[in-house]
Amino acid sequence: MLDDAGLQALREAARLSPDNLPLRRHLADQLLAKGYLAEAEAEFRAALVLAPKDADVSAGLAEAFVRQSSYGEALAALEPFLGEPGCPPRLGVLAARALLGEGEVAAAAHRYHDAVTQDPSLADPALAARLAAPPQALGGPAPYGPGANGPYGGAPSGPAPYGGAPSGPVYGGGAYDAPSPATPAAETSAEVERSRFTFADVAGMEAVKEALKVKLLLPIQQPELFAAFGKRAGGGVLLYGPPGAGKTHLARAAAGELGASFVNVGLADILDMYIGSSERNLRATFDLARRNRPCVLFFDEVDALAARRSDMRQAHNRQIVNQFLAELDGVDQDANEGVLVLAATNAPWYIDVAFRRPGRFDQLVFVPPPDASARAAILRILCRDKPIAEMDYDAVARVTEHFVGADLKGVVDRAVEAKLQQSISAGRAIPLATPDLLAAAKSVRPTSVREWMATARNYVLHANDSGAWDELMPWIKAKW
Incomplete structure (x- = not known):
């Protein structure tokens, strides 16, 4: 219950005029300034419904989350803006505070340094002092190694205390610092293999095979032609469809068609009971693919690693998603050159929307039941x-x-x-x-297609505002 008459009057005015965005923003700002954090969060959420792409509203909501120690929610609110050119520096400082709360010290320092460089008036000596302290002193986990990348920024490159430019050896198109004895290089249990299958071993699915050829194979097979259009070899494709439709077989066939290395990543290769180990395993797996390029890096049941962060209760689960996004982006624009990232899932609607951004899994390919x-x-x-x-x-x-x-x-x-x-x-x-x-x-009954199509129908008919599932429309209209 608010005990401030002015705030009560503002809230009543907002109740009588619910679509008045400036009024609702003013009320949220006042609530935040006076420490009514839960009430401010609710008002910022209401304002965000009216203006979904308003950076100031998202910044206010993120600040309310940070002050309530809900760091993952703050990062989720900021994420649509952080990767865009011209991101307001204020959002960078908020991201730094949220990242620090999540234990991502290196990424937090990088974000803070970039924001203060753009707008020195945002300098926060207390935050800078915390970023300069050793990671263990902050109560969070140590970075993954010198020059380690966080999910919202690359390795720090500014002056002390934010770290120096990477000085280690170069591989995979990007520089990294050689690990120190205290932080040995992470290893992965995933293995490199050679696929004995090609597209000739995949029956039907001509449209799917053609999509994979254009997106993944042709840029490596005809590099001069694609270079003329500024198209690099590499990228990501998300295969989805009912269980047993051949998504894994398609991935192996794509590697065999190209004559590339194939790394089949299972959940056991990534997930670990210790906080921070799963992120290190994920990074080591991408590094393995970069060392063996051209390489098809395949994540089966990817929804277990890339689920919606808003559905997660544990911060370390959100960190796995953040690290996955960072690896897909690469440490620089050429880091994943020649690394073809394929992923498969039976439940694409549970995957965090950030993975569908261009440059990540920007192409969703439906693997249909065979005719x-x-x-x-x-x-x-x-x-x-x-x-x-x-x-x-x-x-x-x-x-x-x-x-x-x-x-x-x-x-x-x-x-x-x-x-x-x-x-x-x-x-x-x-x-x-x-x-x-x-x-x-x-004596054999079809296992899952009817059930899968029934689930898909719910999303196509009732949760398809973005048009992501338009490709399924002809299928759900059929009789199952």
Whole structure:
């Protein structure tokens, strides 16, 4: 309950005129100035509904969050502006305070230095003194190593106490400081492999393969042509669709088509029980890909690493997302040259919207359930290394509607098991025939397409203001 008559009058005026943006902003500013932080937050949120792109309103909301120690929420409020040219310096100082609260000392110092360089009147001696103190003295984790990058800025480059320019060896298109004995270089459990698959091993999905070729493969295969248009090799594509539709297989095939290294990143390669270790693992994984370029870096079930920060309760979970965004941006514009980042998810609507910004996963590619001709082609590939008699794949495809690639593999496996039993009894190999696959198909049910399409329908029809899911519209209108 407000005990200030002036504030009560302002609040009543705002209640009677809810769409008056200047009045609501003035009320929020007054509440913030007098320490009514929760009330100020509510008013800034209401003002943000009226003016979603107003930097001053977002700055006020971020300050209310910082003063309530809600540092992750503050960074989420500022994030749309921090990467844009001409970002107001005040927002940089607020970001520095929030980053410091999250333990990102190096990134906080970098943000503060940039903001004060642009507007010296924003200098905050108390904040500068905290940034100059050793990280352990601040109660937060130490940076990942000398010159480490935070999620909202590159390595500090200004004068002391903000750090000097990186002086270590150069690799992967960017400079980094050689790790000191106290901070050894992080290692990753992810491994580099060579894919034996190409797009010839992917049945159907011609539109998906063409999108991957244009976005990821052609810039490396025809560098002169793309360089003429200022297009660099590298980038990110997010594959999404129902489980079992072949997203991982597509990623392997893209690496094989290019003849590039392939790094398949699982959750166990990144997530760690100790705070800060997951971020180090993520950075080490990107460094591994940069050392082996051209490289396809593939993140399966990426929604576990890139979930919406607004849904997270723990600050260290938000830090993983922040680090992921920083690695996608790279330490400089050429850092990820030749690193093709692919990610796959069954739940794209749970991924933080910041990942869809240009330069990150700016292209969403829907991997659809296979149609009849694609199902026949998948069956042909699955059976090509097995003894077969005359086979009518089209007939099997017609009775496997709504089956994805994983379901079809289950059909073939079940038919093979039955045929093996017959072969063992007969003492010779009896080839697979059409009736074997038809019989197996009757005992297998499609696993997930109907359920996935039902979920997708809710988002396409009720949460598609940005148009991100327009590609799904023809599919959800079909009968499932």
